[in-house]
Amino acid sequence: MALSLKVLDGVFLLNKCHRQNGFCSLFKPLVDSCHPRLYSSYKRPGTAPDRTPPWKKFDFNFQEGVERIKTHFGLLRKEVVDHVKGPEGRPLVEYMVEQVRVAWEFRSEEDLNKWSVSSDAEIGGKSEIFIKLGKNNQSAVLYGTLNTAVPRDGETKYSGYCSMKSKPRLVAFNRKSPYDWTNFNSLFLRVRGDGRPWMINIYTDPYFSHHKDDLYHYFMYPRGGPYWEEIKIPFSKFFFSSRGRVQDNQHALWLDKISTLGFTLGDKVDGPFQLEIDFIGLVKDRAHTEECAYELYERNPKK
Missing domain, CATH: 2.60.120.430 (Galactose-binding lectin)
Structure with missing residues (x-):
């Protein structure tokens, strides 16, 4: 029982970490489907309390989580390569003359x-x-x-x-x-x-x-x-x-x-x-040099 509670606490911390830090989304797919069911507080009036043990509601999809982690690492690799190559993955000269x-x-x-x-x-x-x-x-x-x-x-x-x-x-x-x-x-x-x-x-x-x-x-x-x-x-x-x-x-x-x-x-x-x-x-219209079309007024002009 104590081990189950520790596992559930870890799930809660992972979901909380996912909201605060993007890197923790590595582990989010592994426990993505358990959080809504474990912590849902809505119950229809008059219904009997759910006595199902929490560890039986735990849905751990390891294969799907691994595939998503591989996908994100692939995107990270492409992002690093594009950054080294130039702005938005193109050479600097091509980017400047576009x-x-x-x-x-x-x-x-x-x-x-x-x-x-x-x-x-x-x-x-x-x-x-x-x-x-x-x-x-x-x-x-x-x-x-x-x-x-x-x-x-x-x-x-x-x-x-x-x-x-x-x-x-x-x-x-x-x-x-x-x-x-x-x-x-x-x-x-x-x-x-x-x-x-x-x-x-x-x-x-x-x-x-x-x-x-x-x-x-x-x-x-x-x-x-x-x-x-x-x-x-x-x-x-x-x-x-x-x-x-x-x-x-x-x-x-x-x-x-x-x-x-x-x-x-x-x-x-x-x-x-x-x-x-x-x-x-x-x-890029070189004939258009206007930066802002609207006049800017001071809120409290000096007299």
């Missing part, structure tokens, strides 16, 4: 898995959004229905949004690795929409925890119709907001700490929508 890059393209289900979709259904709304591959697997089709009906929960006042967001890039041991876009000054997209406006959101990896709700926004207005459209948006046009409020203190986008990019539809017009995306790229 003027065009395709950040995301949509040619397979694997490309779609790099993105996630959400809507106001998460808060009780009725909007729906889906994503699928386009014709001949050459694009991504984002479609659904926008519904501005407010949930009857007595708290929510506004509803009606759908969004698509890229997943953070992960490296060895599930560490987040932000993108470095300092070589570029514009976002370049090839899309085909239905005329409805979309807000483009860029999230940067924050230095401090209280910056986790900071976002940079700008609007995209596809003209609609059967033809493809190429849209170029300078990064200097993106405005800074925090928790949904535009901030008076505007500053340029941190291009060396790009975490995710997303699209949001919330034009308060009920009905179906569709946006088809060929690719999302980056461009």
Whole structure:
């Protein structure tokens, strides 16, 4: 019995260590399935207490854990090799002269898995959004229905949004690795929409925890119709907001700490929508020298 308690304490410490230190994720797969069952506190009222001994609930999958550890070590090896070779695994000269890059393209289900979709259904709304591959697997089709009906929960006042967001890039041991876009000054997209406006959101990896709700926004207005459209948006046009409020203190986008990019539809017009995306790229426009498009004012100007 004492040995079983020590084993369970070790499982708890490993899970706690996994949340605090990425390296401890080496051992996380070995005990990944035991933590939720051992420490679940929910019980339906009136049910008899579970008298099953804890050691009988312990599910130890050694083979799966070893395979995941090998995978993470393989990713770590690739990460070290790329770091020695140059920025993002390319020679320094090639990296410095680069003027065009395709950040995301949509040619397979694997490309779609790099993105996630959400809507106001998460808060009780009725909007729906889906994503699928386009014709001949050459694009991504984002479609659904926008519904501005407010949930009857007595708290929510506004509803009606759908969004698509890229997943953070992960490296060895599930560490987040932000993108470095300092070589570029514009976002370049090839899309085909239905005329409805979309807000483009860029999230940067924050230095401090209280910056986790900071976002940079700008609007995209596809003209609609059967033809493809190429849209170029300078990064200097993106405005800074925090928790949904535009901030008076505007500053340029941190291009060396790009975490995710997303699209949001919330034009308060009920009905179906569709946006088809060929690719999302980056461009260095040498004719564009603007760093920030918005005037910066002092909060307490000296008189």
